[in-house]
Amino acid sequence: MVGITSYGAYIPWYRLNRNIIYSAMGWLNPATLTPGEKAVANYDEDSITMAVAAAIDCLNGLDRGKIDGLYFATTTSPYRERQNAGIIAAALDLRPDIRTSDFSDSIKAGTGALLSAYDAVKAGSVKSVIVCASDCRLGKPGSAQEEIHGDGAAALLFGDSGVIASLEGAYSLSHDFMDHWRAAEDRFDRSWEDRWIRDVGYNEFTSEAISGLLKKYSLNTKDFAKVVYPCLYTRAHADIGRKLGFERGQLQEHMFATVGNTGAAYPSMMLVAALEDAKPGDKILVASYGNGADAVFFQVTQEIEKARERRGIKKHLASKKDLASYERFIASREVLTIETGGRGEETAATSASTLWRHRRAIEALVGSRCKRCGTRQYPPQRICVKPDCGAIDEMEAYRFSDKQGHIIGYTGDSLAFSINPPQMYAMVDFEGGGRSWFDLSDCDLDSLKVGMPVEMSFRRKYHDAARGVYGYFWKAMPIRA
Amino acid sequence: MVGITSYGAYIPRYRINRNTIYSAMGWLNPATLMPGEKAVANCDEDNISMAVAASLDCLNGLEREKIEGLYLATTTSPYRERQAAGIVATALDLRPEIRTADFTDSIKAGTTALLAACDAIKGGSAKRVIACAADSRLGKAGSAQEEIYGDGAAALLLGDSGVIATLEGSYSVSYDFTDHWRGEEDKFDRTWEDRWIRDVGYTKFIPEAISGLLKKYELSIKDFAKVVYPALYVREHAAIGKGLGADPGQIQQQMLATVGDSGVASPLMMLVAALEDAKPGDKILLASYGNGSDAMFFQVTQEIDKVRDRRGIKGHLALKRELTSYEKYAAFRGTIPIEKGIRGDEIAFTQLSNLWRERRAVLALYGSKCKRCGTPQYPPQRICVRPDCGAIDEMEDYRFSDKKGHLFTYTGDSLAFSTSPPAIYGMIDFEGGGRYNFDLTDCDLDSIKVGMPVEMSFRRKYADPARGIYGYFWKAVPVQA
Amino acid sequence: MAEGIKDKVAIIGMGCTRFGEAWDKSADDLMIESSMECMEDAGLEKKDIDAAWWGCCFPMGGLSGLPLSMLLKLPFIPVTHVENFCATGTEALRAASYAVAAGVYDIALAIGVEKCKDTGYGGLPDFGGMMGGTSRWDMPNATAPGLFAIMATSYFAKYGLSPEEGKRTLAKIAVKSHHNGTLNPKAHMRREITVDEAMNAPIVAWPLGLYDCCGVSDGSAAAIVVRAEDAKKYRPDPVYIKSFNIAISSGEEKMYTDWDYAHVETTVRAAAKAYKEAGITNPRKEISMMETHDCFSITELTEYEDLGISPRGRAKEDVDAGFFNLDGQIPNQPDGGLKCFGHPIGASGLRMIYEMYKQLQGKAGPRQIKNPKIGLTHNMGGFPPMNVIGISILGL
Incomplete structure (x- = not known):
């Protein structure tokens, strides 16, 4: 039996009420007003960091040493060369002898990656693959996309034991349907007319993929506890389900008014939400949309009860902070050029060879623990920092990224x-020992x-724009949820 | 039995002698001079058009309707949203009910797409999947990359019947090794110091992946008729093979001096070249390089002799025309703005x-063919173009x-x-x-x-x-x- | 058996420029000014100097000894560049002193300089990649005020001070230094401030406001040292070195969890050794005056405890009582301190010693302290968890 063995999700802390966007930019296109709010990545978040966060949620309590592959789906990877999946795998401290790949260039890439992960396990190539889907797409100021596109991520672990939802079948559809596009040199999506996208693409492909799946496996809409497919238009979303013969209660809530359209991550995030409420025996149908569609269905097992301790969608949805300023939003996405001052422009070169030597310390926040006295220390030391120990080269690797700590100053x-002043940072003592200083994020000074x-x-x-480098590290933040 | 059932390749017709580049730009970095020539995509070619060409070569004489998936690996897709695989599949006139995905952001993406295609077949998700890889990377004017990077594509059809080379095993390593990178808003690759890339990355990861594969499957390097891995540096390419214990004759000829480093496509193009000369019973070992390495091995079957009618590497290498002007080359690649x-x-x-x-x-x-008089016509007509026929709506599709x-x-x-x-x-x-x-x-x-x-x-x-x-x-x- | 430096070396000449935003002066101009004053004060010429040490933390004009030797046209003598963060100036003098004490040279010059105001923005140059190693990633996006501000939040928490109480104490420290600065023509800032102004000033790094932070200045200071037995040949009132001590963090403050981020351990360690070397057993009673490293008001507050002047956690009481005011029992920062004299990194250690030198000679003008016997300078480079402390004790 091959399928999902764990799930996780991530929704950024900040939410932006669409009214704030509309108040700022509605003068340009008065028809754009969309109800609700959307999730907005903080200035220090992108598709990579959100994928890491979702994967950490998914791997809660699991042995990371047993993961044989990581597939990453996104249309907004910061790098076009330097595999983004490799950065995520490094941050998660996965073994190096694994398979990694980026799936990209279409918002159906999330389900494509999921199917390939299933194939890899089913074919016996690997035992366990984690699939991360994450997107952080921009809309031009004043566009409908600016209001609709939200940020978020999901992670699904695939394996052949402890399966909580077995993958039972799939049906795919590929069309070079250019409803929206983004050229390699562009930052923003562009799109053709909404009515055409809705009637000729979204409605048709989603329905066709789902019907194709039902037909291929001789299933009936009534067989499913939940059907999951992304929402591009709220009314059309409901219509698709109704026309296919699903009851309203079978349609997975689409989060359009709470998170927004999260692109490649969207179907997987909705699937995570469905799994949170799923009962053993449930069948769940998932369809993506984008240059065609992939439809997949799962059968939930008894094991589902063992994978409840996740922040998933529910807890992340509940943990939020209003971003009250449109200008802060566009500044955080580098859409607005802001005054950084001379200090803000000082960007030291990134030494790739230094990063490589210290990759576990920097990317996975791995320090050391003295084998003689047990003291944890970061960054990794060769000579024990404990004054009355001082053991030399008696260290073992010790991962801090999954440890909690507390602020001492x-x-x-x-x-x-x-970009989000004032710059907050703190000295942090880790539970179990170890201390270092870290930037703080996703918090307000008052609350510290x-x-x-x-x-x-x-x-x-x-972000060193002049050298095309995005630098990553770990920050501390108040515990969410 | 799952493996390669057909192969194809594409090398653009234009070649530029590196001396031509050096004569124009050598003043900037006198140490860049490299021997030989490289393949240059014409002004109307890109990774998508080359992938189509390689796939057409691969599908020569085969039924396209039976293909159930197309995976495209590239780092130079012109679109960040609008799946390149979907465009290629449409150009190839594949059915829409297929699975398509873009594998990207690393030059090892080609071998990963190949592995995922084999997984899909082995896992029972599809019967036939075509995996193609194409790249057309740019180096800044006067950079070593400008001389080294060449353009090209390869396509491999994977299936479970008529297999010419069975996939017998694989072993992967993933490292976030930032030897070269391209940020999402960048056009050109940037690199860290060559000596570091060579000593710490290139000459380490390929042997690590190959040795891992040999150990996993209890094989010796001597078991292989050919060992295929990309060339970043001529001398180290030979040294890697020697270090692994391979005889010079076992190492697949690299194409740095004829095609250049074709990125994602490079290992697959070399594999096609190896298959052109392969005999039944041969074992072929393939390893990629880029943010780690994928190693895999194939066993050539009797069927190989049925798949000789390809232009492949040999045919394309022989078809060439010299591009004698550096400026024309730069204009073709869009690196100098020209007066239009x-x-x-x-x-x-x-x-x-x-x-x-x-x-x-x-x-x-696609055009149409009149069912009444048999006249093919383009573009598709509803009223037959043949003067003495003029049948209305009696057309069938004609490619x-x-x-x-x-x-x-x-x-x-x-x-x-x-x-x-x-x-x-x-x-x-x-x-x-x-x-x-x-x-x-x-x-x-x-x-x-x-x-x-x-x-x-x-x-x-x-x-x-x-x-x-x-x-x-x-x-x-x-x-x- | 080491004997220490006590009474082996004397300072026979010093010079110090006015500190401040010297928009029209380069580091070279500043060094010429301080060295000329210094040589004139000592009654010596360049040809008399046997060796020199120049301290500069951000040597924008170049590394090695060349920037000094080529500037002053020193006659083919050894010149060494010294750098130890903000303790650079003290290090330069320490090296020169040890060289004459060892009997290798008769006359040695120490000079410190910094041209901070050529960065185009406020504060010290950005740390970005300067801290070396992996700091590009694993150092917070921090500035000096922030890394010291952390000490204020943890100090307040440890000793139960509300932010209001804490900031009021810090404000009094700034008010005192501002007053002293008005009495010093060479000081960068020469304006009285009030406690309310200090408490309500814009926040630079919570809880530190503008007046909790020292000036970022350009300036240079210099000293000439000889062996103690030769000192009186040059002048009747040489100032003798009683102690030099440096202590540098071992990593345990930053990485081991015992340290409280509410004091500076290196100061405690360096002070203990310095008192021993100088023969001081009760610093609160024996020290006449001090120049401590008040890069930030919280630094000065904790130093009172770390130097053993105030009991642990109770420096506030001494501050409230005016113990460190110019008319107090141990005046601190009589020249205005880093706070108002200013802080050109590489020059500050020598500037502190310059004030002690002038005070001991009775030449400090309107800010002259009555009959001082022993002066202490405390010069700190780095941040609370990782730093260099240089303490000197000087006397007649």
Whole structure:
């Protein structure tokens, strides 16, 4: 039996009410107003960091050493060369002898990656593959996309034991349907007329893929506890389900008014939400949309009850902070050129060879633990830092990224340049030992206190536009959910 | 038994001698001089058009309807949203009920796509999947990359019957090794120091993957007729093989001096070259390089002799024309802006709903054939074009893209804008009937004659940078082999 | 058996430029000014100098000894570049002192300089990649005020001070230094401020406001040292070195969890050794005056405890009582301190010693302290968890 063995999700902390966008930019296209809010990645988040966060949620309590592959689906990878899946795998501290791949260039890439992960396990190539889907797409100021596109990620672990939802069948459809597109040199999506996308693409392909699957496996709409497919238009979303013969209660809630359209991550995030409520025996049908569609169906097993301890969609949805300023939103996405001052423009070169030597320390936040005295220390030391120990070269690797800690002192620094000032950072003591200083993110200065617990999150540390480098490191943040 | 059932390759016709680049740009970095030549995509070629060409070579004489998936690996897709695999599948006239995916962001993506295609078959998801890889990477003017990077593509059809080389095993390593990178807003690759890439990455990961494979399957390097891995450096390419204990004769000839480093396509192109010479019973070991390495091995079967009718690497290597001007090369690759004149700047909007309706006619070169009189006609007609027939709505689909034709008449137009003037176009009469006017490419005005045989090639027809659109259509190319 | 440096070396000449935003002066101009004043004060010429050490933390004008030797046209003598963060100036003098004490040279020059105001933005140059190694990634996006501000949040938390109480104490420290600065013509800032102004100033790095932070300045200071037995040949009132001590973090503050981020351990360690070397047993009673490293007000507050002047956690009481005011029992920062004299990194250590030198000679003008016997300078480079402390004790 091959299928999903664990799931996780990530929704950024910030939400932007669409009214705020509309208040700022509605003058340009008065017809764009869309109800609800959308999830917005913080300035230090991107498709990579969100994928890491979803994967951490998915791998909660699981042995990362047993994962044989990582597939990453996105249309917004920061790098076109330097495999983004490899960065995610490094951040998760996975073994190096694994298979990694980026699936891209279409919002159906999330289900494509999921199917390939299933194939790899089913074919016996690997035992366990984690599939991360994440997207962080931009819309031009004043466009409908700007209101609709939300940010988020999902992660699904595939394997052949402890399966919580077995993959039972799939049916795919590929069309070079150019409903929206983004050229390699473009930052923003462009799209053809909405009515055409809706009537000729979205309605048709989603329905066709689902019908094709039902026919191929001789199934009936009534067989499914939930049907999951992304929402591009709320009314059309409901119509598709109705016309296929699904009851309203069978349609998985689409989060269009809470998170927005998260592109390649969208179907997988909805699937995670469906799994959160699924009962053993349930059948779940998932269809993606984008240059065609992939339809897949799962059968939920008894094991589902063992994989409940996830933040998933529900807890991430509940943990949120309003972003009250449109300008902060566009500044955080580098859509608005803001005054950084001379200090903000100081960007030291990134030494690739230094990063490579210290990759586990930097990318996976692995420090060391003294085998003689047990002291945890970061960054990794060769000579034990404990004053009365001082053992030399008696260290073992010790991962801090999955440890919680607490703040022993902090500041909000207005001299340092930050897109989200003041720049907050703190000295953090980890539970179990170990100390270092970290930037803080996803919090307000007012809410910080000495002694407050924090957890670690993989974030974009800097963007060196002149050298085409995105630097990543771990930051501390108040514990979410 | 799962493995390769057919292969194909594509190398663009143009070659530039590295001396030509060096003569133009050597003043900047005198140490860059490299021997040999490299393959250069024509001004109307890109990764998509080359993938189509390699796939056409691979599918020569095969039934396209039976293909159930197309995976495209590339790092140079012109679109970030609009799946390249979907465009290739449409151009190849594959069924829409197939699975398509873009594998990207790393030059090892080609081997990963190959592994995922084998998984899909082995896992029972599909019977036949075509995996193609194409790249057309740029180096900055005066960089070593500008001399090293070449353009090309390969395609491998994977299936479970008629297998010419069975996939017997694989072993992967993934490292976030930032030897070279390209940020999402960048056009050109950037690299860290060559000596580091060579000593810490290139000469380490390939041996690590190959040794891992040998150990996993208890094999010796001597068991292989050919060992295939890409060349970044001539001397180290030989040294890797030697270090692994392979005889020089076992190492597949690298193509740095004839094609260049074709990125994602490189290992697959070399595999095609190895298959061209393979004998039944041969074992072939393939390893990629890039953010780690995928290693895999194949066992050649008796069926290999049935698949000889390909242009493959050998045929394409022999078909060449020298590009003697560096500036023309730079203009082809869009690295220098050229004066297009007012006429050249006139770009009509691409009507996407129109393209969608006519997708088979435009992208797959479908016309119609009158069921009453048998006349093939392009574009598809509802009323038969034959004067003495005129049947209405009695047409069946008729594919012209795989038909040869001959040049009925032509011109070289110096008034029309072309990046490779004069713009050559003419009237083509297809064998079996049908006539239409097409652009001609990969030819010189001098060499064209009325009546000469031509074949069809999928090309980039125009680029509309203001709207982020690349338009594709078919052009006629004089048949040379 | 090591004997220490006490009474083996004397300072016979010093010079110091005015500190401030010297938009019209280069580091070269500043070094010429301080060295000329210094040589004139000592009654010596360049040809008399046997060796020189120049301290500069951000040597924008180049590395090695060349920027100094070529500037002053020193006669083919050894010149060494010294750098130890903000303790660079003290290090330069320490090296020169040890060289004459060892009997290798008779006369040695120490000079410190920094041209901070050529970066185009406020504060010190960005740390970005300067901290070396993997700091590009694993150092927070921090500035100096922020890394010291963390000490304020943890100090307040540890000793139960509300932000209001804590900031009021810090404000008093700034008010005192501003007053002293008005009495010093060479000081960068020469304006009185009030406690309310200091408490309500714009926040630079919470909880530190503008007046909790020292000035970022350009400036240079220099000293000439000889062996103690030769000192009186040059002048009647040489100032003698009683102790030099440097302590540098071992990593345990930053990586081991015992340290509280509410004091500076290196100061404690360096002070203990310095008092021993100088023969001081009760610093609160024996020290006449101090120049401590008040890059930030919180730094000065914790230093009172770390130097053993105030009991642990109770420096606030001494601050409230005016113990460190110019008319207090141990005046601190009589020249205005880093806070108001300014902080050109490489020059600050020598600037502190310059003030002690002038005070001990009774030449400090309107800010002259009555009959000082022992002066202490405390010069800190780096951040609370990883730093260099240089302490000097000087006397007649």
